[in-house]
Amino acid sequence: MKVIDIIQTSNTNLLRSPLRTFLTILAVFIGTLTLTLTNGLGSGVKDFVNKQVSAVNAPGLITITPALRFSSNPLGEPEEYNPDNQKDDTLSTVSLGQEDIDKIKSITNIKAVYPVYRPKAEYITRDNDKKYTINNLEQYIEGLETPLAAGRFPDPNKNEEILLSYKYLGVLNFNEPSDALGQSVKIVYKNILGELKERTYTIVGVSANSLAGSVTRINLNELKEISYWQIGREQGSPILFAQTDPNLSKDELTKLKQELREKGYNGSSLEDQINQINTVIDTIQLVLNAFAIIVIIAGGIGIINTLLMSVYERTNEIGLLKALGMKEHEVFIIFAIEALLIGFWGGVFGIIAGIIVGYGINYFASTTILKDLEGFTLMIFPVQSIIPILLGTMFVGLVAGTLPAIKASKLNPIDALRQE
Amino acid sequence: MIKVSNLRKIYNLGKKNEFTALKGVSLEINQGETVAILGKSGSGKSTLMHLMACLDQPTDGKILFDDITLHDMTAIQAANFRNKRIGFVFQQFFLQPNLNVIENVCLPLMIRGVSKSERIKKAEQALEDVEMLSKRNSRANELSGGQKQRVCIARAIVTEPEVIFADEPTGNLDSETGEKIIQLLFKLNRTKGITLILVTHDLELANLCQRKIYIKDGQIIEES
Ligand SMILES: Nc1ncnc2c1ncn2[C@@H]1O[C@H](COP(=O)(O)OP(=O)(O)O)[C@@H](O)[C@H]1O
Ligand SMILES: [Mg+2]
Numbered sequence: 001m002k003v004i005d006i007i008q009t010s011n012t013n014l015l016r017s018p019l020r021t022f023l024t025i026l027a028v029f030i031g032t033l034t035l036t037l038t039n040g041l042g043s044g045v046k047d048f049v050n051k052q053v054s055a056v057n058a059p060g061l062i063t064i065t066p067a068l069r070f071s072s073n074p075l076g077e078p079e080e081y082n083p084d085n086q087k088d089d090t091l092s093t094v095s096l097g098q099e100d101i102d103k104i105k106s107i108t109n110i111k112a113v114y115p116v117y118r119p120k121a122e123y124i125t126r127d128n129d130k131k132y133t134i135n136n137l138e139q140y141i142e143g144l145e146t147p148l149a150a151g152r153f154p155d156p157n158k159n160e161e162i163l164l165s166y167k168y169l170g171v172l173n174f175n176e177p178s179d180a181l182g183q184s185v186k187i188v189y190k191n192i193l194g195e196l197k198e199r200t201y202t203i204v205g206v207s208a209n210s211l212a213g214s215v216t217r218i219n220l221n222e223l224k225e226i227s228y229w230q231i232g233r234e235q236g237s238p239i240l241f242a243q244t245d246p247n248l249s250k251d252e253l254t255k256l257k258q259e260l261r262e263k264g265y266n267g268s269s270l271e272d273q274i275n276q277i278n279t280v281i282d283t284i285q286l287v288l289n290a291f292a293i294i295v296i297i298a299g300g301i302g303i304i305n306t307l308l309m310s311v312y313e314r315t316n317e318i319g320l321l322k323a324l325g326m327k328e329h330e331v332f333i334i335f336a337i338e339a340l341l342i343g344f345w346g347g348v349f350g351i352i353a354g355i356i357v358g359y360g361i362n363y364f365a366s367t368t369i370l371k372d373l374e375g376f377t378l379m380i381f382p383v384q385s386i387i388p389i390l391l392g393t394m395f396v397g398l399v400a401g402t403l404p405a406i407k408a409s410k411l412n413p414i415d416a417l418r419q420e
Numbered sequence: 421m422i423k424v425s426n427l428r429k430i431y432n433l434g435k436k437n438e439f440t441a442l443k444g445v446s447l448e449i450n451q452g453e454t455v456a457i458l459g460k461s462g463s464g465k466s467t468l469m470h471l472m473a474c475l476d477q478p479t480d481g482k483i484l485f486d487d488i489t490l491h492d493m494t495a496i497q498a499a500n501f502r503n504k505r506i507g508f509v510f511q512q513f514f515l516q517p518n519l520n521v522i523e524n525v526c527l528p529l530m531i532r533g534v535s536k537s538e539r540i541k542k543a544e545q546a547l548e549d550v551e552m553l554s555k556r557n558s559r560a561n562e563l564s565g566g567q568k569q570r571v572c573i574a575r576a577i578v579t580e581p582e583v584i585f586a587d588e589p590t591g592n593l594d595s596e597t598g599e600k601i602i603q604l605l606f607k608l609n610r611t612k613g614i615t616l617i618l619v620t621h622d623l624e625l626a627n628l629c630q631r632k633i634y635i636k637d638g639q640i641i642e643e644s
Contacts (some may be wrong), residue, residue, distance in 0.1 A: 005530050016518045320514040323475055324528045324575075325503025327496055414476045417510065418466075 001330050010337035013310070021200055024306040025346040027299030028393055032350025033357070035292035040358045042285030046278060048376045052210050053274050058144045059246030060265045064104060064113075064260065065239050066096060069304045095236025100265075102363035107259050109244050109252060114141050115237035117223035119230050122188045122196065124216075126172050134187065136165060138219040141241060150177035152204030159222040162201035166214040169206065177206040199226075242267065296393060300400040303342050307335060307404035311411075318408055319416020328409040335405035336398060343397020347390040355381050421582070421615060422449040422472055427481035429467050429638075441467040443638040444481070449631075451582070454609050454616040456626035459635035465619045466587055468635065472617070473585045474498050503532050505586040507576030507614070509605075511591035513562035513568045515575075522547065522556040525574045532579070539578075546574040550604060566597035570604065577608060583615040584608070590625065602628060614617050 014021045080156075103112045117139055123131035140163060142156040154161035164172075164180055174180040180203045189197045207214050227235050244256065253269065260267040268276075311318070318331060358379040365378045429442040441464045449455050457465045470476045472483060474490045483490045485505075493501060515524050522543050529539035547553040550570040555563065563571065569589060576584050586605060590598030602618075602625055609616045618629060626632050634642040 001531055002535075005533075009530075012518060028637075195534075243422055254534050316514055317516055320510075320516075321497070321527070321531065323502060323508055325499045325501075326531045327499045330531075414470055417475075417512075417514065 001326070006330065006333055007337055010334050010341060013314075013334070014338055014341055017310075019305060020309075021342065023350070024299075024302050024342055027302045028296060028343055028396070029299075029348025029350045029353070030297050031292050031294075031296030032347050032389060032393055035289060035296060035392075036351050036354025036381065037358055037361075037379065037388070038285060038288035038292055039385045039389065040354065040381050042281060042288070043382055043385055044377055044379045046281050047380055049277050049281065050274060053270065053277065055257075058141075058270055060244040060248065061141070061143060062110075062242045062244060062256075062269050063239055063273070064096075064242055065266050065268075067261060067264050080221055095238065096240050098234065099235045100325060101240065102242065103263055104242060104260070104265065107256060107263070109248060109256050110242045111245065112243040114139075114241045115218055115224075116239055116241070117220065117227040117235065117237070119189060119223055119226040122190050124168065124172075124185055124187050126183075126185055128186070130171070131188075132168065132171050134168070134216060136215045137187075137223075138215045138217050138222045139223045141220055141243070142214040143243060146215075146217075147208035147210055149206040149208040151181045151203070154204055154217065154219050156219055156221075159219050159225075159321050160199075161204045162221065163205040163207055163217040164203045165207055165216040166209050168216070179207055185205045189226050189230065192232065197226070197229065293392075296396055299346060300343075303339050303397055303400035305401055306342075307339060307401055310338075310406065311335070311404050311408045313324075313409060314408075315416045318411050319413040322411070322413040323417060325387070331411075332405045332409035335408045336401045339397045339401020339405070340394055341397070343393040343395070344390070344402070346397075347393030350393070351386055421451045421486060423484040424448070424468075424472065425482050425484075427463075427468070427471060427483065428479050429471060430479045433479060441638050442471075442478075445635075445638070445640055447633060447640065447643070448616065449615065451607070452613050452615055453631060454606065454629040455631045455633065457617065457619045457633050457635060458621065458623065458626045458627040463528035463635045464638040465621075465635055467638075469585050469587055469617065469619050473508065473583075474501055504579065506623050509569070509572050509576050509584060509586040509589045510561045513572050513590035513592075515571060516566055517559070517561050519560065520556070521552065521558050521560065521563070521571050524560055524571055525578050527575060528579045539601065542578050543574070546578040547571075549608070555578050561570060563641060564597075566601065569593060569597075569601050570583065573604060573608070575600070577612070577614065580612075581614060583617060585617050585619070587619045588621070589618070590620070598622075598625070605633055606607075631632065 096115065101115065104110060104113050118137065121137055122132050124134040125131045140154050140156070145153070148163075149166050151163075154163055162185065164185065168185075169175075169177060169180060172180070172185065174183070183203050184200050185199055185203060186200050192199070199278065201218065207217065236369070244253075248256070257267045322328075322331065358381060362378050366376075370376050370378060425446045425451065427442055428440070428446040430438075431439045431441055444462075445468060457468060459465050467476075471478050471490075472485075474485070474493070477491050485501075488501070490498070490501075504541050516527070519527075522540065524545055525543040526539045529542060534542075544553060544556065547556055550573050550575060552567065552570045555567065555571075560568065560571065569592075572589075573584075589601055589605070592600060603616070605616055606628065608614055616629070618625070621627055632642075633640055
């Protein structure tokens, strides 16, 4: 038989009971639709997070946290006291101070180490008339690059320069980000004694809106001074930033992290953090996909069922075809292709419907919940994630078709023709 | 052309429901003959026909088709053999209900791998031979019994076979229609020289054949 005739025969057979074929395809369709949507969501979120995180460009910046050493076994026997081998059971005991900074600075390839200062500010104002709370005040470290709406980053040596959050433009009566440049704002802080301190800053830049929100940044030294004034002493920091040479090789970076670990710290670069986020997204996506795949497998069982019924109904026909000279493998292929086609059409329609629904959701989301997040398409459908879905449904169809196809191909023409 | 010697067929060999359908049958059929295989229902006529048509394997004995020993062939060889050299006409027609008349007639050629244009040309010729060309686009189940059997005959002759095995071809037809079908088969025998082996329990029809072979309980009891 010619290949084209085999395919056409399979196709004609499928169209014989359109309703039954439709219902069989439906199960695969629903599974594929779900899979397309979960994949689209995963791709969309991952794409956005990566864009956002990589927008924060900090070449060579490493985040350092203390490596926690938990009690080896909470259910174990009490251990004898040893002052040199203490374990931290809670995060609250952990705070990195000058001693840690010095220790880390001694590691080769680390150029500078910065603690984190986040002094609480009372309010921000332009003319003392209207005051607004400001709680996303962060420090600017040389080398850190985040998306800008206008202007530039503060000069690390000029404590009076500020990078203003996009969010404050409206309330501070600036129409355009560029209008704010060169203008001054005041931020008022309060110390533990209840005294107020007013500082005036010159706006040199406006930070753009991003997933992490839009933050206001002030130089590290300025925040350090404020922080000291607020509590009257040097403050410990939960994390430290270390500046390394951005051109370090992978091996050097690994060695550096290893050294940190030996000293009792964990170091992670921006890349590590992106990878961690991606792993989380991948895991969530995997769980969602698992549900969709279960539906598709159920669809596969539906295919087995439909084709077995069809083999049973078509016993005479198959017998006749074999009497007329059709070979076993040709009968097998005809049924296998029928199954493959069910998987294929279920997949094609499911993917198309998934993309349509996805675009609908995207439109809805972009006009409501994601209105303020520019550049975030909730679901995206890259070809390299669509093709495997289609191949997958065809594979499920093919596997499901194997049993009925074998059954049909093994039919004895005599027994088949004697029926009736 | 066909030489059967000491043919035995036991169904369900070695099982509880073992049944001997043929108990040593020998016969010879020559090219271009019309032969009737006669006998009551259950006597083993169809069994014999299936074996001669290479649809089934004998338990014992030998069938020579020209120089070929039928049961020595592989499954694929047997399939090709049936496709090229044998035409079948069945009592129950076995037309594919989802195909129209011409597609049904095309089936054996499609199985053979003949191109679409050529098989349609041949199928139209075959339908012309059985006077059914006017119904070429009808659905199979829109036809009367006699028309269906004509289409079956067209399907049998479209491959230009050497033999037609017709198993009770008039069994589902009234006698007048049946008579016409038989006349058609004889005409094809005369004009195309196709050997006709007619399985029937109708003595009147059998009398039209050159030779008659009577079967009873799996044995030949009379030949004339
Ligand atoms: N597949 C089978 N299994 C068991 N017995 C069978 C089978 N096919 C036919 N028979 C038996 O063999 C005998 C001959 O059958 P068959 O050749 O069809 O007779 P006929 O065509 O003369 O009516 C019958 O008794 C039938 O029951
Ligand atoms: Mg019979």
